[in-house]
Amino acid sequence: MTDVKKLYIKTYGCQMNVYDSERMAEAMGGAGYVETQEPSEADMILLNTCHIREKAAEKVYSELGRFRALKVEKPDLKIGVAGCVAQAEGEEIMRRQPLVDLVVGPQSYHRLPEMEVRVRKGEKALDTDFPAEDKFDTLRHRPKAARGPTAFLTVQEGCDKFCAFCVVPYTRGAEVSRPAERVLEEARDLVARGVREITLLGQNVNAYHGAGVGGDWSLARLIWALSDIEGLERIRFTTSHPNDMQDDLIAAHGECAKLMPYLHLPVQSGSDRILKRMNRGHTADGYLRLIERIRSARPDILLSGDFIVGFPEETEADFQATLDLIEAVNYGYAFSFKYSTRPGTPAAERPQVDEAVKSERLQRLQALITRQQRAAQDAMVGRTVGVLFEKAGRLPGQMVGKSDYLHAVHVSDAGAHPGDLAQVEITGSGSNSLAGRIVAI
Ligand code: 5AD
Numbered sequence: 166m167t168d169v170k171k172l173y174i175k176t177y178g179c180q181m182n183v184y185d186s187e188r189m190a191e192a193m194g195g196a197g198y199v200e201t202q203e204p205s206e207a208d209m210i211l212l213n214t215c216h217i218r219e220k221a222a223e224k225v226y227s228e229l230g231r232f233r234a235l236k237v238e239k240p241d242l243k244i245g246v247a248g249c250v251a252q253a254e255g256e257e258i259m260r261r262q263p264l265v266d267l268v269v270g271p272q273s274y275h276r277l278p279e280m281e282v283r284v285r286k287g288e289k290a291l292d293t294d295f296p297a298e299d300k301f302d303t304l305r306h307r308p309k310a311a312r313g314p315t316a317f318l319t320v321q322e323g324c325d326k327f328c329a330f331c332v333v334p335y336t337r338g339a340e341v342s343r344p345a346e347r348v349l350e351e352a353r354d355l356v357a358r359g360v361r362e363i364t365l366l367g368q369n370v371n372a373y374h375g376a377g378v379g380g381d382w383s384l385a386r387l388i389w390a391l392s393d394i395e396g397l398e399r400i401r402f403t404t405s406h407p408n409d410m411q412d413d414l415i416a417a418h419g420e421c422a423k424l425m426p427y428l429h430l431p432v433q434s435g436s437d438r439i440l441k442r443m444n445r446g447h448t449a450d451g452y453l454r455l456i457e458r459i460r461s462a463r464p465d466i467l468l469s470g471d472f473i474v475g476f477p478e479e480t481e482a483d484f485q486a487t488l489d490l491i492e493a494v495n496y497g498y499a500f501s502f503k504y505s506t507r508p509g510t511p512a513a514e515r516p517q518v519d520e521a522v523k524s525e526r527l528q529r530l531q532a533l534i535t536r537q538q539r540a541a542q543d544a545m546v547g548r549t550v551g552v553l554f555e556k557a558g559r560l561p562g563q564m565v566g567k568s569d570y571l572h573a574v575h576v577s578d579a580g581a582h583p584g585d586l587a588q589v590e591i592t593g594s595g596s597n598s599l600a601g602r603i604v605a606i
C-alpha cells in the first residue's frame with residue numbers, strides 16, 4: 166500500500182481553475198494523495214494560477230516566497246505551479262525560483278502522477294504541452310466521494326476569438342469541445358453522487374460544438390439532453406460570447422425548465438470604436454438587439470456582464486457610451502476591471518490610458534453597477550423563487566443557498582438540508598444576500 170501523502174492546492178482566477186483543481190486533486194488521489202487545507206501539513210503544494218490580468222506572475226513569486234520556510238523545515242516538500250501562468254511563463258519560473266519542482270499547464274495536468282514520481286526522485290518536471298490526447302480521457306471517471314449539491318463541468322476549452330486584450334487564446338489554446346456523450350457520462354456520475362445543479366464551463370461555452378449522435382451538437386442540444394437526467398434539477402453555463410448566442414440557445418432559455426434564468430454575457434465596452442479596436446466582432450447596438458431577443462424568450466432573465474475600462478485610446482465619450490449601454494441593459498450583476506497590458510497581446514503595444522483616469526472611470530462604472538445590482542436584488546422581495554440549499558448558515562438553524570437568479574438566500578426555518586430545492590418567499594434584501602421563508606420543499 167502506498168503511504169498517504171497530503172496535497173494542498175491554492176486556486177486563483179476563474180471557475181474553470183476551480184474545476185481543474187478538483188480534477189488535479191482527483192488525479193493525485195490515484196497517486197496516494199489526499200487533500201489538505203493546511204499548507205504546513207502538505208507533502209506537495211500546487212498553485213493553480215491565473216494569467217488574465219496584470220501582476221499575475223508577481224503574485225505567484227510572492228506566494229512561492231511564503232513557502233520557502235516550509236521547504237526548509239520539510240525538505241521533502243514538493244512545490245508545483247499549474248494553470249495559465251505556468252503555461253505562459255513556466256520555464257522562466259523554473260529558472261528564477263529554485264523552490265519550484267514542477268510546472269504543469271492546463272492541458273497536461275493528467276500527467277501529474279508521472280511528474281510526481283520524477284520530482285520524488287529529485288528531478289524537476291515541466292510540461293506545458295498541448296498534447297494530442299485529451300486529458301479527460303485519462304481522467305475519465307470522477308472518484309466516488311460524496312459531494313455538495315452543485316458542481317462545475319468543463320465542456321469546452323480555449324478560444325479562437327483573439328480579443329485584443331486577452332491572453333486566453335494563448336494560455337488555453339484553440340477552441341476544443343468535449344464529445345457530448347463524455348459530458349453526459351460525467352454529469353450522470355455527478356448526479357449519482359448527489360449533485361442537483363451543474364454549471365457547464367467553457368471560455369467560450371456557447372461556441373460548444375462537441376461530437377454527438379447525428380453530428381456535432383450545439384450547447385442547446387447538450388442542455389436538452391442533460392435536462393433528461395433524472396435528479397439533475399438545474400443547469401447553468403458560463404462564459405458566453407455574444408456572437409455565439411444561437412437561436413436554439415435563446416429558445417432554450419424560454420423553453421427548458423431546468424435552464425436557470427441567469428446569463429453571463431460580457432460585452433466589455435459600449436463604444437463601437439473601442440469594440441472594433443478590441444476585435445470583438447460586434448457592435449453595441451448588435452448586443453442590445455441580442456439582449457432584446459433573449460428577454461423576449463425569457464423576460465425575467467437576470468443578465469450579468471464583464472467590462473474593461475481604460476482600454477488603449479478610450480476617450481471620455483467612449484466611456485460614456487459604456488455607461489449608456491449599462492443603463493440600457495440594466496444588469497443584475499457585473500464584473501469590471503481596469504485594462505491591464507498583457508504581454509504578447511495586440512493592445513499591449515498601443516497608446517495607454519493614464520492610470521488615474523482608469524481608476525476614476527472604474528469608480529463611476531462600479532457606482533452605476535452597484536445601483537443596478539442593488540435594485541435587482543431588492544426587486545426579489547415579495548417574490549417566491551426556487552432556492553437550492555448548499556450549507557448551514559452562521560446562525561443556528563440557518564440554511565444558505567442560491568436562488569434561480571443566483572442570489573444568495575438564507576432562511577431560518579429548521580428542517581431544510583443541503584441539497585433541498587425549495588420554493589422560498591423572499592422577505593428581505595440585505596447587503597449581499599436575501600432572506601426568505603420556505604413555502605414548499
Ligand atoms: N485587462 C483587464 N481585464 C481583462 N479581462 C480579460 N483580459 C483583460 C485585460 N487584459 C477581463 C474581461 C474578461 C474577464 C474574464 O476578464 O472583461 O471578460
Ligand code: SF4
Binds near residue numbers: 327333
Ligand atoms: Fe478572451 Fe475574448 Fe476569448 Fe473571451 S472571447 S476568452 S475575452 S479572447
